Amino acid sequence: MHRFFVLCGVLFMTAAADAQSPQAGYERSGAMRNQSRSVVMARHGMVATSHPLAAQAGLDVLKAGGTAADAAIATNAMLGVVEPMSCGIGGDLFVIYWDNKTQKLYGLNASGRSPYNISRKTFADKGLSEIPSDGVLSWSVPGCVHGWEELRGKFGNQTLAENLQAAIATAEEGFPVSEVIAGGWKSSVPSLRDWPDSTATYLIDGERAPAVGEVFRNPNLAKSYRQIAEQGPAAFYRGPIAKEIVAFSERNGGYFSLKDFADHTSTWVEPVSTNYRGYDVWELPPNGQGIAALQMLNLLEPYDLKKLGHNSAETIHLFLEAKKLAFADRAKFYADPDFEKLPTAELISKEYARERAKLLDRNKASVDVPAGNPRLETCDTVYLTVVDKDRNCCSFIQSIFNGFGSQVVPGNVGFAMQNRGCLFALDDMHLNRLEPHKRPFHTIIPAMVTKDGKPWFCYGVMGGDMQAQGHVQILLNMIDFGLNVQAAGDAARVMHTGSADPTGSPANGSGTVHLEAGVSDEAVAALRAKGHKVFRSRGGYGGYQGILIDGQQGVLxxxxxxxxxxxxxxx
Structure with missing residues (x-):
């Protein structure tokens, strides 16, 4: 069965072509009258993320002299407290970092691996044709804490204890739960109730999620953070936290061993890029899906999208067909490069895009698009971005995958474990097949854009399969249609679902097109005429944060x- 995960909000769908969002009772002044808020301007440093308390924690670190790396860790640690369904130290992270001193981009893959003691035979013996999306069988080793230390050790100037100080205090004293987060929390109550430690950690009186504005405390998470602050990553991978997770795994039919944690490592990788209309767009190579955004941009570049019009039927159709082509390749070729030689360079080449573009029909929606042959002869998440006073730039994404990950809090650690292991394929021939001590395919991707060799835009869009689609739409809004950084995120989005995925699930015909209310009725009708299955939908379109670096004015x-x-x- 095809897996479709909406990680950053519940998707509400209606067949009505004229569904509209409530309109504000006023119109903003200024050039962008439909913008939700003004662009935030500053000269020295900036943090953008999905919770104000987390953004403030990062800003405090910047003001105290910390680097973008230090502030990113502080921001992420706070997000683990205030947005626990989306992220936390039970998950993984990825980073693209611009170091202004060396004038170089660095990539960090801090994703974890499957247990040594698990294999495809494990699931065959249990009569399972796919890996469950919750419970201990979906676990892989969390890479977050190791990633923090790698990032801090290479680019930080503060201690891990300083980075975690604000998050520890907030976990102990509590925080008022915000509106969107409260909604996501409430939707997870039934699954959290299945696990006693999850119930004790995240539900009030063992029964309900905290209400909007209700103060929530997590003393067990504060204890885990304090152990990491005092002992470093060893507390997580060799000390009390690892031991508690492994003991829980052994009691509940899991496959973790202490060796899985002790042997965990992060990997510094070279970011990869394509040029789109003079801008170099950077992503990380697989096991993530970042290169899907580059493939889509290569397919779209030959078209005059500005002439076709923003969110017109013609522009959206081209976007959808490019997405299908890229995601067909994603389903086949994206996996752990330590286990297979992957055709990454070929996939993101302009030559390969020209070959794949021959399959794109401007008048008809494609059905069940096959993967290409790039070896030419000639999934909940948080995203944050930080820029410091020295113009070091950090594009940082971190996740436990589904809302509350595997739904399992192992003992008294205060955080849920990720369920990334469910993204392995059980097909013996699939590149992303489950093997011991292997990284699964990942949906979470940071991005950065450089212009003339300098950072121009540090951004990301959280939200499972929406992420690569969101990366492309934000850049089209800015580069092709001239929207500013806030309006580019406010604009109505498009999401396509139903492509084949890296677990081996097949494609679903032409898939389903989800549109926000800002797309016109005329565009909806024209897309349907081309054969697209179109619905107006609320929610599920991801979560964008971005910082543009205006080098000429010295303004963020x-x-x-x-x-x-x-x-x-x-x-």
Whole structure:
């Protein structure tokens, strides 16, 4: 069965072509009258993420002299407290970092691996044709804490204890739960009730999620953070936290061993890029899906999208067909490069895009698009971005995958474990097949854009399969249609579902097109005429944060997702 995960909000769908969002009772002044808020401007440093308390924690670190790396860790640690369904130290992270001193981009893959003691035979013996999306069988080793230390050790100037100080205090004293987060929390109550430690950690009186504005405390998470602050990553991978997770796994039919944790490592990788209309767009190579955004951009570049019109039927159709082509390749070729030689360079080449573009029909929606042959002869998440006073730039994404991950809090650690292991395929011939000590395919991807060799835009869009689609739409809005960083995120989005996925699930015909209310009725009718299955939908379109670096003025321009609780803050 095809897996479709909406990680950043519940998707509500209606067949009505004229469904519209409530309109504000006023019109903003200024050039962008439909913008949700003004672009945040600052000269020295800036943080943008999905919760104001987390953004403020990062800003405080910047003001105290910390680097973008230090502030990113502080921001992420706070998000683990205030947005626990989306992220936390039970999950993984990825980073693209611009170091202004060396004038170089660095990539960090801090994703974890499957247990040594698990295999495809494990699931065959249990009579399972796919890996469950919750419970201990979906676990892989969390890479977050190791990633924090790698990032801090290479680019930080503060201690891990300083980075975690604000998050520890907030976990102990509590925080008022915000609106969007409260909704996501409430939707997970039934699954959290299946696990006693999850119930004790996240549900009030063992029964309900905290209400909007209710103060929530997590003393067990504060204890885990304090152990990491005092002992470093060893507390997580060799000390009390690892031991508690492994003991829980052994009691509940899991396959973790202490060796799985002790042997965990992060990997510094070279970011990869394509040029789109003079801008170099950077992503990380697989096991993530970042190169899907580059493939889509290569397919779209030959078309004059500005002439076709923003969110017109013609522009949306081209976007959808490019997405299908890229995601067909994603389903086949994206996996752990330590286990297979992957054709990454070929997939993101302009030559390969020209070959794949021959399959794109401008008048008809494609059905069941096959993967290409790139070896030519000639999934809940948080995203944050930080820029510091020295113009070091950090594009940072972190997740436990589904809302509350595997739904399992192992003992008294205060956090849920991710369920990334469910993205392995059980097909013996699939590149992303489950094997011991292997990284699964990942949906979470940070991005950065450079212009003339300098950082121009540091951004990301959280939300499972929406992420690569969101990366492309934000850039089209800015580069092709001239929208500023806030308006680019406010604009109505498109999401296509139903492509084949890296677990081996097949494609679903032409898939389903979800549109927000800002897309015109005329565009909806024209897309249906081309054969697209179109619905107006609420929610599920991801969560965007971005910082544009205006080198000429020496100003940072920040934006945050109006579909979330977040904030961009600067000084």
């Amino acid at each position: 321009q920040g934006a945050t997702e109006p579909r979330k609780d977040g904030a961009a803050v600067g000084y």
